[in-house]
Amino acid sequence: MRVAVTRPEEDAGPLTARLRAMGHEVVMAPLMTIRPRDGVAIPDLRWQAIAVTSANGIRALPTGHGLTSFRTLTVGPQSLKVALGAGFTAEAHGGDVNGLAAFIRAELDPDAGPILYLSGAETAGDLEAQLKTCGFDCRRVVLYDAAPAATLGEIAAALDARALDAVLLYSPRSAKIWRGLVEAAGLATKAAPVSHLCLSRNVAAVLPDGWNVAVSASPDEAAILELLEQSGRTL
Numbered sequence: 001m002r003v004a005v006t007r008p009e010e011d012a013g014p015l016t017a018r019l020r021a022m023g024h025e026v027v028m029a030p031l032m033t034i035r036p037r038d039g040v041a042i043p044d045l046r047w048q049a050i051a052v053t054s055a056n057g058i059r060a061l062p063t064g065h066g067l068t069s070f071r072t073l074t075v076g077p078q079s080l081k082v083a084l085g086a087g088f089t090a091e092a093h094g095g096d097v098n099g100l101a102a103f104i105r106a107e108l109d110p111d112a113g114p115i116l117y118l119s120g121a122e123t124a125g126d127l128e129a130q131l132k133t134c135g136f137d138c139r140r141v142v143l144y145d146a147a148p149a150a151t152l153g154e155i156a157a158a159l160d161a162r163a164l165d166a167v168l169l170y171s172p173r174s175a176k177i178w179r180g181l182v183e184a185a186g187l188a189t190k191a192a193p194v195s196h197l198c199l200s201r202n203v204a205a206v207l208p209d210g211w212n213v214a215v216s217a218s219p220d221e222a223a224i225l226e227l228l229e230q231s232g233r234t235l
Helices: 009-021 077-085 097-107 127-133 155-160 172-184 221-234
Strands: 002-005 025-028 032-036 049-052 071-074 089-092 115-120 138-148 166-169 195-198 213-215
Touching: 002 009, 002 155, 009 025, 009 221, 032 172, 049 097, 071 077, 071 097, 077 089, 097 127, 115 127, 127 138, 166 172, 166 221, 195 221, 213 221
Parallel strands: 002 025, 002 166, 049 071, 049 115, 071 089, 115 138, 166 195, 195 213
Antiparallel strands: 032 138
């Protein structure tokens, strides 16, 4: 199958390698560019835990941050791998923002100290609000911006030629950007039959009615790749 990978370049490497090992042809279509912010100040507190919902939350940390001694909670294997590689004592829970929030509510104590949430400017699930509602002192620090792509790039030609089998979409924002770029390019009719494989129902909800949309059984990469294999067997 010919598959569009829409993740930022920083996150796409392992996924691209897995897809090629599975025998798929990959077309790169990054929908966002990660831009770390300068001069970010992180409060010097005794954190109960650090919450990270994207590997970019680790990559964008300023030098000398001094956070590696604190328990670090990530959402999945990719953010976990980056955190461990950066020297953090890290563990993965939940699969997505909502799952991580549920783990923190169940396993951590609001009275045991503040939680540092490392994030980008735009997030899904609002981890900070979910935790504050339950009495946690959650401090969000915005470390980076994810700038949307201005055009579809090389993927436009593949869509126009009906030479694309599937698109992988990992967040509501990426789905929104994808839809907007497709419609702006006048390619909505040709995109509609392509298999749009979404990490969650929230992602799928952004896409138009009538498009070929499927949702993975759980919000993790293994599940979305299994969905891709199922999609391939129906072509």
